[in-house]
Amino acid sequence: MSAEDVAQLILRERQSRDRGWYDMMADCFAEDSLVVMTWFTGSGAEFVEQTRQMAGRGDIAFHRLSPPTVHIDGDRALVELPLIIEWRVVVNGVEADLASCCRSQYRAERDSKGVWRIKRITSIYEKDTFNPTLPNTRLDIDPEELAAYRPSYRCLAWDLNRRGYPVGNDHLGDDQPEAVQAQYRDEMNWLHESRTPAA
Template sequence: MDSVGEVTQLVLRERQSRDRGWYTRMAACYSADSHIRMSWFTGSGAEFTARTREMAGRGDIAVHRLGPPTVHVVGDRALAELPLIIEWRIEVNGVEADLASSCRSQYRTRRDPDGVWRIVAITSIYEKDTLTPVLPGTTLHLDTAELAHYRPSYRFLSWFLNRQGYPLDGDDLGDDQPERVAEQYRSEFAWLHQTPTDPAA
């Protein structure tokens, strides 16, 4: 398998392991110096695995519908972008609902000295989300004034996670802030093209 194939399988395996509760496999996807930034979490890959296990233990379980990733490889570094939809089945004031959050996750990956590709960083960029009743004809009753405080790129996701006790600071990357997103892309490709001897590597 070539490098593009190995990196593709790495990022897909990381998401599959999280959804299936295969935490040993999930932890093995990250480098020791990894940094993960998502809506509800910022920290190392090891910490992310532990917090994911705790989240599942509370019954807060999402699944990820994945699109094909794009992969750029330069030497022992690769940058992958994985489009996905985070899906939650939740209850809103007694009414069953589906929350779907569309985003794309950027994966910095590195081939370590042992020849294994591992994830160095994940950063998510949020696009939009929807909240719909499961049963046709039922109505969701939400406080529109409360929802107005949240950004449109991840409004319902923010509302739900805050309600579940995972406070969000509202500073995540989203398509409602295109300048920050453009800077993120510049930063990712700058990292990709650094030489292996760069002290920031």
């Protein structure tokens, strides 16, 4: 089934990223792919290399996945994958867990050999939290620092920025519903648009 093939492609990309299987991860992407996330915008190949370098610095996140939804029209597929990005962090000597809830949208296309590959990833951020991992400990974070970031990804942005990964204020998030709805329209238009060559 094509839907199962597409779903497995998306899950394989996430698994290989978390496990450090970078050759397998790279094989998931089309040559002209694009990845747009808080800390990175660029091609799939560049994303794999930057992920490798990030892990080499000890900056490793894991992804807790929910079942994906797959829409297929011909040789195109659109997938939405709800997930939680999980980091174990240390803030001023206190160990904590950062959990960022989002849903990633994947465009995929089937090539002339019948192989599905990822053409684009775009993330929509929902909310995030910090929680100390040990009882009777307290995180000391200046609320004004967090207030400078969007509520849909403020903890993630705060942490990534302090690690040296600049995060902008213009990413898709549920705190800006009109932009999110426009994203859904654009993705569905891409999925269903005619690919018949002009006469």
